Each structure stands twice: as structure tokens, then as C-alpha cells.
Amino acid sequence: xxxxxxxxxxxxxxxxxxxxxxxxxxxxxxxxxxxxxxxxxxxxxxxxxxxxxxxxxxxxxxxxxxxxxxxxxxxxxxxxxxxxxxxxxxxxxxxxxxxxxxxxxxxxxxxxxxxxxxxxxxxxxxxxxxxxxxxxxxxxxxxxxxxxxxxxxxxxxxxxxxxxxxxxxxxxxxxxxxxxxxxxxxxxxxxxxxxxxxxxxxxxxxxxxxxxxxxxxxxxxxxxxxxxxxxxxxxxxxxxxxxxxxxxxxxxxxxxxxxxxxxxxxxxxxxxxxxxxxxxxxxxxxxxxxxxxxxxxxxxxxxxxxxxxxxxxxxxxxxxxxxxxx
Amino acid sequence: xxxxxxxxxxxxxxxxxxxxxxxxxxxxxxxxxxxxxxxxxxxxxxxxxxxxxxxxxxxxxxxxxxxxxxxxxxxxxxxxxxxxxxxxxxxxxxxxxxxxxxxxxxxxxxxxxxxxxxxxxxxxxxxxxxxxxxxxxxxxxxxxxxxxxxxxxxxxxxxxxxxxxxxxxxxxxxxxxxxxxxxxxxxxxxxxxxxxxxxxxxxxxxxxxxxxxxxxxxxxxxxxxxxxxxxxxxxxxxxxxxxxxxxxxxxxxxxxxxxxxxxxxxxxxxxxxxxxxxxxxxxxxxxxxxxxxxxxxxxxxxxxxxxxxxxxxxxxxxxxxxxxxxxxxxxxxxxxxxxxxxxxxxxxxxxxxxxx
Numbered sequence: 001x002x003x004x005x006x007x008x009x010x011x012x013x014x015x016x017x018x019x020x021x022x023x024x025x026x027x028x029x030x031x032x033x034x035x036x037x038x039x040x041x042x043x044x045x046x047x048x049x050x051x052x053x054x055x056x057x058x059x060x061x062x063x064x065x066x067x068x069x070x071x072x073x074x075x076x077x078x079x080x081x082x083x084x085x086x087x088x089x090x091x092x093x094x095x096x097x098x099x100x101x102x103x104x105x106x107x108x109x110x111x112x113x114x115x116x117x118x119x120x121x122x123x124x125x126x127x128x129x130x131x132x133x134x135x136x137x138x139x140x141x142x143x144x145x146x147x148x149x150x151x152x153x154x155x156x157x158x159x160x161x162x163x164x165x166x167x168x169x170x171x172x173x174x175x176x177x178x179x180x181x182x183x184x185x186x187x188x189x190x191x192x193x194x195x196x197x198x199x200x201x202x203x204x205x206x207x208x209x210x211x212x213x214x215x216x217x218x219x220x221x222x223x224x225x226x227x228x229x230x231x232x233x234x235x236x237x238x239x240x241x242x243x244x245x246x247x248x249x250x251x252x253x254x255x256x257x258x259x260x261x262x263x264x265x266x267x268x269x270x271x272x273x274x275x276x277x278x279x280x281x282x283x284x285x286x287x288x289x290x291x292x293x294x295x296x297x298x299x300x301x302x303x304x305x306x307x308x309x310x311x312x313x314x315x316x317x318x319x320x321x322x323x324x325x326x
Numbered sequence: 327x328x329x330x331x332x333x334x335x336x337x338x339x340x341x342x343x344x345x346x347x348x349x350x351x352x353x354x355x356x357x358x359x360x361x362x363x364x365x366x367x368x369x370x371x372x373x374x375x376x377x378x379x380x381x382x383x384x385x386x387x388x389x390x391x392x393x394x395x396x397x398x399x400x401x402x403x404x405x406x407x408x409x410x411x412x413x414x415x416x417x418x419x420x421x422x423x424x425x426x427x428x429x430x431x432x433x434x435x436x437x438x439x440x441x442x443x444x445x446x447x448x449x450x451x452x453x454x455x456x457x458x459x460x461x462x463x464x465x466x467x468x469x470x471x472x473x474x475x476x477x478x479x480x481x482x483x484x485x486x487x488x489x490x491x492x493x494x495x496x497x498x499x500x501x502x503x504x505x506x507x508x509x510x511x512x513x514x515x516x517x518x519x520x521x522x523x524x525x526x527x528x529x530x531x532x533x534x535x536x537x538x539x540x541x542x543x544x545x546x547x548x549x550x551x552x553x554x555x556x557x558x559x560x561x562x563x564x565x566x567x568x569x570x571x572x573x574x575x576x577x578x579x580x581x582x583x584x585x586x587x588x589x590x591x592x593x594x595x596x597x598x599x600x601x602x603x604x605x606x607x608x609x610x611x612x613x614x615x616x617x618x619x620x621x622x623x624x625x626x627x628x629x630x631x632x633x634x635x636x637x638x639x640x641x642x643x644x645x646x647x648x649x650x651x652x653x654x655x656x657x658x659x660x661x662x663x664x665x666x667x668x669x670x671x672x673x674x675x676x677x678x679x680x681x682x
């Protein structure tokens with residue numbers, strides 16, 4: 001079975017539709033079968049049965065509330081329909097963006113990223129998220145407004161300048177920041193070579209650092225010298241993250257951090273991002289999927305046509321709230 | 327769960343190895359085949375004397391090719407190398423006192439100042455190219471085409487159709503002097519035989535060695551390969567791509583300039599258009615050697631093999647009875663074959679990556 005250029009023997013779908021972004025169910029109805037499940041035992045039996053039959057692609061639709069059982073049975077996970085936000089205004093602002101415009105997609109946009117918080121930016125495609133991430137990482141220039149890092153005004157002329165100041169970015173398409181034909185360790189070390197040695201390469205140090213990341217992030221297969229292209233998508237995404245983890249950045253910008261990933265890797269990435277938050281990194285998560293935002297974010301800013309119609313800092317929030325605001 | 331999560335441990339795979347190494351194997355194979363062919367086709371080809379001759383003929387091209395390797399590794403191209411070499415060679419002569427019969431309105435200066443000015447002009451050519459490419463965004467192909475014309479213009483303005491014959495002593499020594507001789511004993515007539523090793527060969531070898539060390543063992547070298555392999559990814563990894571691209575253009579111009587200075591001394595004269603064949607030769611050496619035109623693959627080792635292939639072809643064709651006009655065609659065909667292998671190696675490599 002080939003979906004989006006990747007080979008899958010089996011894809012589990014659960015009630016939360018976490019695989020909905022991998023494959024559009026309505027376009028391939030013949031590939032899906034629906035099983036209604038009532039108890040966790042039902043789920044286990046149904047899944048085992050399908051595995052035995054060697055079904056090429058299996059859709060499991062369970063009633064809402066079965067998520068826990070599904071998770072145990074298929075190592076799936078429950079992605080947020082709702083969340084309790086925990087924005088804390090007492091935490092120090094690391095990156096403050098005031099009224100920035102890029103002349104096209106961003107208009108008078110403001111946001112404050114706080115240490116030890118994940119700020120989600122939710123918006124539809126084309127609402128200015130992509131431009132925001134690139135502007136903060138020094139890839140594109142801003143026309144108006146100010147960006148302050150630790151209280152000091154900054155204006156990055158290149159991505160190298162942004163990196164030197166402690167800004168890290170993982171773009172929405174991991175291919176944009178990975179070298180498929182190069183070994184894993186060169187992919188990990190490219191962002192920290194200057195910290196290993198100003199002039200010379202130290203391949204042994206690069207491999208040692210990469211091995212530590214492979215262990216921490218459970219990257220599979222656990223080898224430093226194989227070409228990155230031979231890893232699965234989820235593991236490639238972990239390598240993309242690993243690039244920024246040797247020396248913790250002040251600000252980590254993640255665009256669509258879990259899009260198109262298989263479940264195990266998705267869970268791992270969420271765990272990694274949350275642990276970075278707990279270490280005090282100010283994290284910005286941009287997504288067009290409300291579930292991603294609700295799973296990760298401590299506070300949410302909605303972006304619409306490059307500007308901010310609504311912010312959510314604390315309290316209960318549901319998917320519908322985001323959709324209504326965007 | 328996806329199957330892709332459980333990649334099997336890799337064992338040695340001949341197909342993968344060949345796909346990986348085609349660009350390195352093919353040039354070596356070509357070199358060996360050519361040497362064998364010319365050895366049988368001509369009795370005078372395979373001699374120590376002639377081998378050294380080949381190396382001597384290659385040394386100026388070799389210096390240019392080092393700079394060009396840096397450029398091509400970043401997936402750019404420099405078409406101005408020969409013109410820059412020419413202009414810088416003429417510049418160093420322009421600032422040197424010429425014999426009475428040379429009718430050039432030149433400005434004689436002490437030798438070391440002339441050399442510094444010539445190096446500065448090489449640097450200036452490189453900086454203008456770098457500026458045009460990185461700040462204005464002109465593609466290297468067209469930017470260096472313009473620089474080729476500009477450098478040719480500078481050459482023309484300085485010598486105005488005349489020929490200069492004098493250079494600073496250091497340049498004359500390095501370009502035409504002998505570094506040391508290898509004694510070969512005494513021949514049948516009782517005369518001592520020896521082989522002179524020119525300074526150009528030494529200089530070329532130093533350039534190749536330093537180029538190799540920089541590309542293989544320094545952080546800067548890694549950036550060059552990574553920028554060539556995937557420019558966007560390098561930028562998103564926080565690499566200053568503009569600096570890398572700009573700097574390789576400057577390095578290439580300086581290499582060309584030094585080659586130009588040694589070249590005029592090697593030729594014994596400085597005049598317009600005398601380096602014209604060096605453009606194709608230098609590009610051909612890099613590409614025939616197997617450095618990818620798409621960037622990120624290859625290196626100085628490939629360039630050395632490419633230079634030798636080129637040198638053997640150029641020299642070997644002189645040793646066999648063949649129509650001299652046909653030689654040009656044969657060189658073109660060899661370049662075409664190298665290009666096909668170069669592109670095919672890339673396609674194979676990408677196919678292999680997609681299978682993974």
C-alpha cells in the first residue's frame with residue numbers, strides 16, 4: 001500500500017481520526033472497513049482478527065470514549081478535542097513580537113512567547129503562519145513592527161544570525177531542513193558544528209552527540225552513519241528536532257510538528273516538545289490542525305489574515321472555539 | 327504501525343555500492359583505459375619524461391580547477407575563471423617594468439607591490455561576482471558570463487593589443503623556474519641525465535593539498551558540501567548560505583588570479599585571450615573527475631583524476647597519428663561522455679535514496 005509516497009502495510013484509524021491527515025478516508029472508501037467497538041476487549045479482538053487476515057489497510061471507527069481502549073490496543077493516541085489552558089503571565093517573556101507586518105501576509109501581528117510555555121498559533125492555511133515562522137527565524141524580512149529577544153530589539157538578516165541568538169525552527173515540511181542523502185550524524189551536527197570546533201570537523205564528537213540524541217529520542221534504526229533518507233518519516237522528524245537539542249535554544253518554533261506522522265512517533269514528538277517546555281524553552285507551535293494545538297499548547301493565539309482576532313490564555317477551550325475564531 | 331519503522335539491518339549491497347560510487351569509479355577506469363590505449367598506440371607516450379610533461383602541462387589548469395571544485399560543489403558555476411586569470415596575469419605585468427620595445431603605457435612598481443595589486447584585482451573580481459550573486463540575486467551562470475566580459479575588457483584596456491614580457495622575479499621563478507632536479511644517471515653518450523621539476527607543479531600540488539584539507543577536514547568544507555547538497559536545508563539549519571556561496575566565488579577568483587600570474591610567466595608573455603582554452607579545460611577536469619554538477623558530491627580527489635584524464639587525452643592525442651582537427655571533436659565527445667555519467671550517477675543515487 002502506497003500513501004503519499006510511503007509504504008504502509010497497515011494503518012490504524014481510531015475515533016479521533018488521528019490518521020486522517022495521512023489519508024483522506026472519503027477518497028479511498030474501498031480501503032476502509034468499519035468495525036463498531038463497545039469494549040476494550042472488542043477492540044483487541046477486532047485488531048487481532050484483521051492482523052491475522054493480513055488486511056492491507058484497516059480503518060477502525062470506534063465510538064467516542066473508546067479512545068483509551070484503542071490506545072492500549074493499537075498504540076494509538078487521543079489527540080485533543082478540548083484542552084485546559086495553563087497560560088501563566090508571571091513567566092518571563094522571551095520573545096516579544098509587536099505589530100509586525102511583512103507587506104503581504106502578516107498585518108500588525110503581535111505575540112509574546114514565555115519561557116517554559118508552549119504557545120500555539122492556530123489558523124487556516126494561508127493565514128500568515130508560514131510567513132510568521134520564517135520572519136522570526138530570519139528567513140524573510142519584516143517591514144514594520146518590532147521583535148524583542150530578552151528585552152533587546154533584534155532584526156535577523158539571516159537564519160545564521162537567528163540561530164546564533166538562540167532561535168530554532170523546524171519547518172512544516174521536514175524535507176526543507178534535512179539532507180536525505182547524508183548520514184544521520186551530519187544532519188544532526190550541521191546546526192552545532194561551530195560549537196564543536198570553530199575551524200576543524202570532529203566527526204567522533206558529532207557521532208557521540210548524535211548517539212545521545214538517538215537514545216534520548218528513540219530514533220530507529222539507532223545508527224548514526226546510514227543515510228537519513230532510509231529512516232521513516234516520524235524518525236526523520238525526530239532528527240529534525242535533534243538538530244536543535246544539543247544546546248537548548250531560547251525559542252523553538254515548530255510548524256506542524258506532528259503532521260503526517262505515525263502514531264508512535266507522534267506520541268514521542270509530543271513528549272519531547274513537552275519536556276523541552278519543562279526545561280524552560282519558549283516554544284511556538286504553528287498548526288492548521290486544532291488537535292495539534294489543543295494537545296500541545298499552554299496558551300493559544302488565533303491568526304486570521306495575518307492578524308490576531310482572538311487569544312486564549314487560561315481555562316477550558318474546545319475545538320469549536322478555535323474554528324469559530326479563525 | 328508502519329513497516330517503515332522497522333528497517334532491517336543493512337548488509338553489504340553491491341548495487342547500492344555501485345550506485346554510490348559510480349562517479350568515483352568511472353573516472354579512474356577511464357584514466358586507466360586511456361593510459362593503456364595510448365601506451366599501445368604510441369611508443370613515445372609511456373615514458374617518465376612524457377608523464378612529467380603531462381603533469382607540467384596540467385599545473386596551471388590544476389590551480390584553476392581547485393577553485394572551480396569549490397564552486398561546482400555548491401552547485402554554482404564560474405565561467406569567468408580564464409578571463410580573470412588573463413586579467414590578473416596582465417595586471418602583474420602591467421605593474422612591472424617592461425623592455426624598451428614593449429609599447430604599453432604601464433606603471434612600473436616594485437615586484438611585491440605588483441603582486442599585491444594583482445592579488446587585489448583577483449579579490450576584487452571575486453567580490454563583485456559574490457556581490458552580484460548573493461545581494462542582487464543574479465544566477466552564477468549569467469553573472470560570471472558578465473564577469474568574463476568585464477575581465478576580458480580589463481585585459482584589453484591594459485595591454486591594448488600589445489604583449490608584455492616581464493614579471494616580478496617571484497612570479498617568473500614560480501611560473502617558469504625549476505624547483506629541483508631528479509638525477510637519472512648517465513646516458514650512453516656519457517652525458518648526465520636529469521628531470522627538472524618546475525615550481526608550477528609544486529604550487530599546483532600545494533593548492534590541491536590545501537583545497538583537499540579545507541574541503542575534508544574543516545567546518546567550512548562541510549558547509550560547502552551541505553549547501554551544495556540541499557541549499558534550503560542548509561539555510562533552515564542556520565548556515566549562512568550567502569556567505570558560503572560568496573566566499574567560494576572569491577576563492578575561485580583568487581585561485582584563477584594566481585594561476586594567471588604563474589601562467590603568463592609559464593608562457594613567457596602576457597597578452598589578450600591567451601587563457602581561452604583554460605575555461606573549458608578547468609570545467610572539464612572537475613566534471614570528468616566526477617564532482618556532481620548538482621553540488622554536494624565529489625572533491626579534490628575527483629578533480630585530480632579529472633585533470634589526469636584531461637592531460638592524458640590532450641597529450642596522448644599528440645603522440646598518435648591523427649587529424650589535428652579531429653582532436654577537438656574527440657575532446658568534446660569525452661566531455662559529453664563524462665557529463666552523461668555525471669548526471670546518470672546523480673539519478674542513480676536519487677533512485678537509491680527513494681528506495682530506502
